Amino acid sequence: MSQQVDHASKTSSDVVPLRGRSVVTLDDIPMTQILDLLDRAAYIDTHRRQVAHTCDGRVLATLFYEPSTRTRLSFETAMLRLGGQVIGFAGAQLASVSKGESISDTLKTVSNYADIVAIRHPKEGAALVASQAATVPVINAGDGGHMHPTQTLTDLATIRARKGRLNHLTIGLCGDLTFGRTVHSLITTLCRLGHVDFVLISPDELRTPEYVLERIRSSADCTYRETGDLNGVIGDLDVLYMTRVQQERFFNEDDYLRLRDTYILDADKLRAARPDMAILHPLPRVNEIAVEVDHDPRAAYFQQVRNGMLVRMALESALLGDELPGYREQKEVAA
Amino acid sequence: MSQQVDHASKTSSDVVPLRGRSVVTLDDIPMTQILDLLDRAAYIDTHRRQVAHTCDGRVLATLFYEPSTRTRLSFETAMLRLGGQVIGFAGAQLASVSKGESISDTLKTVSNYADIVAIRHPKEGAALVASQAATVPVINAGDGGHMHPTQTLTDLATIRARKGRLNHLTIGLCGDLTFGRTVHSLITTLCRLGHVDFVLISPDELRTPEYVLERIRSSADCTYRETGDLNGVIGDLDVLYMTRVQQERFFNEDDYLRLRDTYILDADKLRAARPDMAILHPLPRVNEIAVEVDHDPRAAYFQQVRNGMLVRMALESALLGDELPGYREQKEVAA
Amino acid sequence: MSQQVDHASKTSSDVVPLRGRSVVTLDDIPMTQILDLLDRAAYIDTHRRQVAHTCDGRVLATLFYEPSTRTRLSFETAMLRLGGQVIGFAGAQLASVSKGESISDTLKTVSNYADIVAIRHPKEGAALVASQAATVPVINAGDGGHMHPTQTLTDLATIRARKGRLNHLTIGLCGDLTFGRTVHSLITTLCRLGHVDFVLISPDELRTPEYVLERIRSSADCTYRETGDLNGVIGDLDVLYMTRVQQERFFNEDDYLRLRDTYILDADKLRAARPDMAILHPLPRVNEIAVEVDHDPRAAYFQQVRNGMLVRMALESALLGDELPGYREQKEVAA
Structure with missing residues (x-):
């Protein structure tokens, strides 16, 4: 006033x-x-x-x-x-x-x-x-x-607020990496800065498209590795970006149910993660992050809303x- | 500014x-x-x-x-x-x-x-x-x-604006007293002040629930009486709170039509009321208050909107x- | 502030x-x-x-x-x-x-x-x-x-902004003159000022109602002529007010298709128009004004939105x- x-x-x-x-x-x-x-x-x-x-x-x-x-x-x-x-x-x-x-x-x-x-x-x-x-x-x-574009700006702002920087980081992206365009845009923009190690965590059915992988390969000092095993890599991550795995992406319900649980983040899985890892999610979530995680100081997804x-x-x-x-x-x- | x-x-x-x-x-x-x-x-x-x-x-x-x-x-x-x-x-x-x-x-x-x-x-x-x-x-x-809660605050504000006080009053509540939760909340809150005489006017099918009556009985200097006859009691009231009688509450249409008219407030019924009685209604109304009543100085239901x-x-x-x-x-x- | x-x-x-x-x-x-x-x-x-x-x-x-x-x-x-x-x-x-x-x-x-x-x-x-x-x-x-009323005020504001006055003008109205009430209201209001020459351009099926014509006849120094031929009169106009010709107004599709094109304004038809003619349209348009006309300085319909x-x-x-x-x-x- x-x-x-x-x-x-x-x-x-x-x-x-x-x-x-x-x-x-x-x-x-x-x-x-x-x-x-x-x-x-x-x-x-x-x-x-x-x-x-x-x-x-x-x-x-x-x-x-x-x-x-x-x-x-x-x-x-x-x-x-x-x-x-x-x-x-x-x-x-x-x-x-x-x-x-x-x-x-x-x-x-x-x-x-x-x-x-x-x-x-x-x-x-x-x-x-x-x-x-x-x-x-x-x-x-x-x-x-x-x-x-404002979703990607939101993600960048949250990573920087939590980690103090946007590169020299190991960033895990988990869930549907085929259709999750939010993830593609984030990777592409981070590649412009360079010096990011991506860990791409998804079921075989939902792997990262080749054009995104090519973008990483052609970027200065960026690397990636693909895996289906969140538990095996969570301890390496500075940032974990979760996405939703939609049932309609699968041919049958058995595959969906088998895979879904692998990609639900809960307190148990978080025990192996670093104490300062930042957990992001574009929201809305359904069940891919357990509600118990909300109170973990690593949870950054409501701060993401604010950003x-x-x-x-x-x-x-x-x-x-x-x-x-x-x-x-x-x-x-x-x- | x-x-x-x-x-x-x-x-x-x-x-x-x-x-x-x-x-x-x-x-x-x-x-x-x-x-x-x-x-x-x-x-x-x-x-x-x-x-x-x-x-x-x-x-x-x-x-x-x-x-x-x-x-x-x-x-x-x-x-x-x-x-x-x-x-x-x-x-x-x-x-x-x-x-x-x-x-x-x-x-x-x-x-x-x-x-x-x-x-x-x-x-x-x-x-x-x-x-x-x-x-x-x-x-x-x-x-x-x-x-x-803001509906009850609205009702209280209107009673006080019209009568200068919230107790030492005879307050009639008329219509559907079984399902009208607005009415239950108003009674309950008035009982906390005490010294209110309630007149509960409804057909037998739509009488006030026992838990509300018990609330009145246990309150300091509050009383109630139940009746089906609006005409017989309207002359005693400081406040008349009208509610809608919904057809779907009745087992058959005959009962509804027979009872409905008993609970429609019009200029004719108002002749027996006190000159300073306040008429409230939570709105929207259908036909339970005749439009001719709007111009009566006792009508307080549009003032209620303002409150x-x-x-x-x-x-x-x-x-x-x-x-x-x-x-x-x-x-x-x-x- | x-x-x-x-x-x-x-x-x-x-x-x-x-x-x-x-x-x-x-x-x-x-x-x-x-x-x-x-x-x-x-x-x-x-x-x-x-x-x-x-x-x-x-x-x-x-x-x-x-x-x-x-x-x-x-x-x-x-x-x-x-x-x-x-x-x-x-x-x-x-x-x-x-x-x-x-x-x-x-x-x-x-x-x-x-x-x-x-x-x-x-x-x-x-x-x-x-x-x-x-x-x-x-x-x-x-x-x-x-x-x-605000549509008519909008039309008047636009005519005056373009022509500097509201009468001593030749104003063409084109399209559906039977059901287009926007047009009736504009004519009626302009007749109160007098000194307007109306050119009413429509297919026979969509001519101006008699009560509107009578309004023009009874106004001081207003005239009108009716025609089905936009090309034949466009050169005479200070203002051309286009309206939409809706398919459902016609008995059969053949009539609609035959007539529709006659009443589409495009760069070709505009060649015969005066360099300072103003083109109005109440919007939304479907296809009765070709998009190529938007860049013509005579197009006033987006200025109309602003007005x-x-x-x-x-x-x-x-x-x-x-x-x-x-x-x-x-x-x-x-x-």
């Missing part, structure tokens, strides 16, 4: 590199900017009151062509915590939007209402189409495979070109 | 007794605090502008696992009128939340977004589970029988520990 | 003529007030920051008994851009509202929460009923035929009696 934000000044000389652009994938964002977004998220976390009016007068539109309440609430809270406002629709409400109108027309329309858009759509490529039609920044909140909101605050303000009060000064002092 | 609220100071030394706790039922809230909430609601009503920034920077999450638009809008308006913001979902949007995720996990997640939660759920006990998992205050907005918003403003700010500007000073002067 | 709005003062002496009333149709709003609303919309467009707190502390309720996302988002954004807040429901969420409760009761309830209401309902006449029950201003956002938000800002603030800072002074200087 005491912070008087001047929109005219903040959109003129203070050029933020990401300002005005859309983010459909992290692949075309320079690594220095990705790391800067993580710095911003960490700064926001410790300067909640200072940043509470960063986006005063802004409006975010959440266009969710399929429901994803968790992701929608995270985007919306992020904007509200920055002082902005929210409009939008989710799933069942969209009848009149989808009725014969193209995504492009909807985005051209919404560009007249909102300053920034988060879009989720069941069809792969929809976010790119949306970003090309819109005259305001668009953030991909999941299309098709439901991979989306999800923080990286979205960082990204939304950066794309809008609304500078976080005090951030630049603090960074200059640190440098 | 001119009121600059300092969050750091208001969450430190100014200890509000209810601060930080959840409210699943009124039964474990001391009567002094219930009365203080009613005082706060009355204060808010006459100090709208002074309290308009009490919850600046706060976020309420409304998690409505079944639709109840009336209740949801009341909770949301309450937070907006205090300067806060709202996120949430309602009914049809919740697919992705309910998909395999436990209420506990959802509440742990939402605790990272919001400062306070209002939850409505079709299963009895859901609000208690939610309050145990959340790390922020949770308000029960109805679970199972749809009894919820519903005011008590939610009182409760939300109290649980957040956000002190209403000027309230304490006024109370000290009054004492 | 720097703008301190004083609610007490702005609701006392500064009497705005429209303050406190409901708008179900434009027919009973004096033309001077309609023109003043257009002036206000234009003022808002060039004074975004000055008006950003005009409605601080206000709450708009959007009661959409059927989904119309485009219209809902426009009303909501308008209130948010004025500093107010929004509550409401849309389509699927309304179960509990509609469950046996009359529109009148819902409006009496919501009048306790909100300062102004926008209602959309599938039944003709619902908005009038709502306005009679509510104790706050109600805006008709479409009932029955989906004609609504829709601006006229809603003008109308909401006027009905609330919240004066736009600086507007009156500017108008006095101009006069």
Whole structure:
């Protein structure tokens, strides 16, 4: 409240590199900017009151062509915590939007209402189409495979918060490594930094695709090994990223039941893990992490939820070109 | 706007007794605090502008696992009128939340977004589970029988606004007294104050359960009488609390039609009532109060809607520990 | 934020003529007030920051008994851009509202929460009923035929923005002129100003109803001619208002396919049009304007979306009696 934000000044000389652009994938964002977004998220976390009016007068539109309440609430809270406002629709409400109108027309329309858009759509490529039609920044909140850049930013922020760094780490990824696009995106982004040892833990039926393995092989000082045995490797890990093993991926129920238990993390399995290993999970979980693990200090998946909101605050303000009060000064002092 | 609220100071030394706790039922809230909430609601009503920034920077999450638009809008308006913001979902949007995720996990997640939660759920006990998992205050907005503490606070606020007191009154309750949990909660709470004469007006099929009658018998100076004849007792009442008689409660339609009209309040029946009797109804009504009654000065049910918003403003700010500007000073002067 | 709005003062002496009333149709709003609303919309467009707190502390309720996302988002954004807040429901969420409760009761309830209401309902006449029950201003956002006053204000604002005036113009209306109530409302309102030459372009099956033609005949210096040939008249037009030709209006598919192409506007047809003709469309479009036309400077339909938000800002603030800072002074200087 005491912070008087001047929109005219903040959109003129203070050029933020990401300002005005859309983010459909992290692949075309320079690594220095990705790391800067993580710095911003960490700064926001410790300067909640200072940043509470960063986006005063802004409006975010959440266009969710399929429901994803968790992701929608995270985007919306992020904007509200920055002082902005929210409009939008989710799933069942969209009848009149989808009725014969193209995504492009909807985005051209919404560009007249909102300053920034988060879009989720069941069809792969929809976010790119949306970003090309819109005259305001668009953030991909999941299309098709439901991979989306803010999930990967969330994962990176959580690893760095727990381990103090993003490489020179042994990172285990466990569960469905074939269809889990969240995992592919995380691996790909970490490979850009290099110096990561991946341990890929899955049943034979759900191994990592060749294009991801090739990405690791071609990266500076990255290695991987594949295994089906979580118990055998858990003691080597700095980070364990759990994913859900969906029954529908298996040909028969016997295989599913046999394998499922192998990939459930519980207190018993955790006894062999390092005392400072970080456990991540993109949530929602079904039963792949036992509830008893929630109270283990290594559990980082609810902290991950919090980081999800923080990286979205960082990204939304950066794309809008609304500078976080005090951030630049603090960074200059640190440098 | 001119009121600059300092969050750091208001969450430190100014200890509000209810601060930080959840409210699943009124039964474990001391009567002094219930009365203080009613005082706060009355204060808010006459100090709208002074309290308009009490919850600046706060976020309420409304998690409505079944639709109840009336209740949801009341909770949301309450937070907006205090300067806060709202996120949430309602009914049809919740697919992705309910998909395999436990209420506990959802509440742990939402605790990272919001400062306070209002939850409505079709299963009895859901609000208690939610309050145990959340790390922020949770308000029960109805679970199972749809009894919820803010409805009872609303009823109490309306009785006090109309009659100037909550006991030394003859209070009639009319209609479905078997399944109407709103009525049970109101009786139970009034019994804690004592000195109330209840007149329980219902068909034989819908009489008050024994546990409620026992509650009245064991209370200081409370009495009750049961009757099926509204006309015969309406002249004795200070307050008449109407409820809906649902057709599905009856074995056959003949019984329903025969009884229904007996429990419809209209101008004709009101001729026998006192000129200052207050007519309450939890709404929505179907036909149990004729529309002609709306213009009678004794009708208090739309004032009740207004009181519903005011008590939610009182409760939300109290649980957040956000002190209403000027309230304490006024109370000290009054004492 | 720097703008301190004083609610007490702005609701006392500064009497705005429209303050406190409901708008179900434009027919009973004096033309001077309609023109003043257009002036206000234009003022808002060039004074975004000055008006950003005009409605601080206000709450708009959007009661959409059927989904119309485009219209809902426009009303909501308008209130948010004025500093107010929004509550409401849309389509699927309304179960509990509609469950046996009359529109009148819902409006009496919501009048306790909100300062102004926008209602959309599938039944003709619902908005009038709502306005009679509510104790706050109600805006008709479409009932029955989906004609609504803010659509016509939007069209007028766009014509005036493009042509500098609302009469002494040749205005073509093309497509479904029988069922397109948007078109009827626009013609009727323009006839109140007089001096408009209408060119009514439609297939024989979809000609303008007699009551609309009679309205034109009885207006001062208005003329019309009917034609089925867009190509033959496009060169004469100052404004071309396109509408959708819906397949279900035709007896057989052959007729539909034969006629449809005649009424699709594309770059080829536009070659014969004047260089400063304005192309309007109420949106959403299906295929009646080719996407290639979007980049033509004559295309005004996305500017129309923007004007829709601006006229809603003008109308909401006027009905609330919240004066736009600086507007009156500017108008006095101009006069």
